[in-house]
Amino acid sequence: MATPKIILYTNHGCPWAHRAHIALAELKLPFEEKIIDLTVPRTPEYLKINPRGLVPALSFNSEILTESSVVSNFLADAYPSHLLPASNEPGAALLRARIAFFADTFISKLNGIFFKAQFAKTDAEAESFANEYVDVAVKELEPLLGNAAPFFNGSDKLTQAEVLTGSFALRLFTLPKHGVVPEHILTDLSTKAPNFYRWVEAVSKHPSVTGIYNEEAVVAWAKKRAALARASA
Ligand SMILES: N[C@@H](CCC(=O)N[C@@H](CS)C(=O)NCC(=O)O)C(=O)O
Numbered sequence: 001m002a003t004p005k006i007i008l009y010t011n012h013g014c015p016w017a018h019r020a021h022i023a024l025a026e027l028k029l030p031f032e033e034k035i036i037d038l039t040v041p042r043t044p045e046y047l048k049i050n051p052r053g054l055v056p057a058l059s060f061n062s063e064i065l066t067e068s069s070v071v072s073n074f075l076a077d078a079y080p081s082h083l084l085p086a087s088n089e090p091g092a093a094l095l096r097a098r099i100a101f102f103a104d105t106f107i108s109k110l111n112g113i114f115f116k117a118q119f120a121k122t123d124a125e126a127e128s129f130a131n132e133y134v135d136v137a138v139k140e141l142e143p144l145l146g147n148a149a150p151f152f153n154g155s156d157k158l159t160q161a162e163v164l165t166g167s168f169a170l171r172l173f174t175l176p177k178h179g180v181v182p183e184h185i186l187t188d189l190s191t192k193a194p195n196f197y198r199w200v201e202a203v204s205k206h207p208s209v210t211g212i213y214n215e216e217a218v219v220a221w222a223k224k225r226a227a228l229a230r231a232s233a
Pocket residue numbers: 013014015016017038053054055056066067068069
């Protein structure tokens with residue numbers, strides 16, 4: 001495929017937009033970046049690009065795509081690679097289904113609990129969500145990562161499973177030490193869900209995942225939002 005003209009409308013603090021950055025980095029696709037300021041109302045120009053007003057949005061040869069999973073899966077499908085095999089390759093349909101199930105499980109069963117722990121109204125509530133996170137990781141994620149090496153399904157390179165979940169794994173691995181969530185969440189995971197912990201650690205060190213991450217800014221934003229949640233209790 002000829003080099004496409006790609007524009008990514010993004011904000012580096014957004015874990016959903018971060019998914020598109022991981023895909024673009026792994027696929028080594030050149031792109032122009034337009035940072036959308038999320039602290040002010042979206043401009044009429046941006047609302048024409050994404051009427052929902054959210055990031056990310058992708059312009060691919062002037063075709064607009066929105067929603068991070070749609071954007072990331074489109075990129076992986078347009079450029080079959082180590083991330084995701086084309087669906088007509090032998091064995092690919094099954095692997096694609098396994099990756100989709102992993103990402104769905106991470107996002108639908110686990111991820112929301114991390115945000116609840118971050119923005120809990122009391123320390124006791126944060127503790128309870130941290131413990132719930134560990135329990136769900138043990139039950140739902142640990143069995144899916146038995147053959148991670150260190151990435152999904154025995155891969156030594158990132159896959160689409162990590163594209164869709166890496167930004168959240170990175171926050172899990174980096175935020176506890178700042179007191180944003182109870183610190184024991186990581187030590188508990190390392191003993192109770194060792195496959196999951198090793199995978200989180202490997203994902204969180206990968207340059208395609210860490211590339212746009214500004215830990216200090218994410219911590220500052222999380223602390224501000226947590227203070228607001230507690231003040232409204
Ligand atoms: N389901 C969307 C969620 C994207 C999303 O929530 N983006 C946030 C930033 S992390 C946003 O644009 N928020 C703007 C707002 O709510 O005004 C996706 O996966 O793309």
